[in-house]
Amino acid sequence: MDRSPLVVGLAGVFAGMTVLLVVLAAVFRDVVVLLVAVPFAGATYLFWQHASGRLRERIREQAAAASRAREADDRGGFGAGPRFGDARTRTGRQARAGERTRGGQRIDPNAPSGPSREEAYATLGLDPGADEASVREAYRERVKDTHPDRGGDEERFKEVTAAYERLTD
Known part of the structure; x- marks a missing residue:
């Protein structure tokens, strides 16, 4: 009490x-x-x-x-919420190959998830094999231009973020 x-x-x-x-x-x-x-x-x-x-x-x-x-x-209970196509984990981040989504579906490890490494370097405007500090700096510069809160394109922002995640895994 x-x-x-x-x-x-x-x-x-x-x-x-x-x-x-x-x-x-x-x-x-x-x-x-x-x-x-x-x-x-x-x-x-x-x-x-x-x-x-x-x-x-x-x-x-x-x-x-x-x-x-x-x-x-x-989890897609009776009359509720997303059941299919939600590839996010419980933490809210994008599910990676081999993991399970919120709905319990397993992501196919052989399915391509995001850009290839070469595409990721091109998206960030870097030469293949650039070090992690260069990747981080290029990502920060690209995000400033593409972030939706700063008037950028949301799809382009998602591409830049996916490229950064590919290169930092």
Whole structure:
């Protein structure tokens, strides 16, 4: 339990106000006063749930249930999400040959994945056999020109990134 004195005090004050308003509504037979008591009762309930730690637990349970539902969607559960053509792993990166995708499909190790090394060097504007520092520098320069956030073409950006990944594997 996380009984903060401030939150418990606020719950007590709002509970007292709720009781007072309900008694006044009963004595004077006034529905308006009873309607004013309803928000106070709701606030009392929320303060007490927070003070007892139940609110935090309920939020965690709902977040865990939503996470489980998302995972089921990613696996292609009933009525949900992508089932085919998603070649990404659980970490969100592109799946490589021999690995499994989110859907559990295995990537064919013999299938060409991305550009060849020669194509990758050409995409980055490098001579074949350039060292890793040159590859990294050329990639950074090309990304500045092709990144979609800087007004570049998204497909070209993906090509540059694929070329860099091929050369740094």
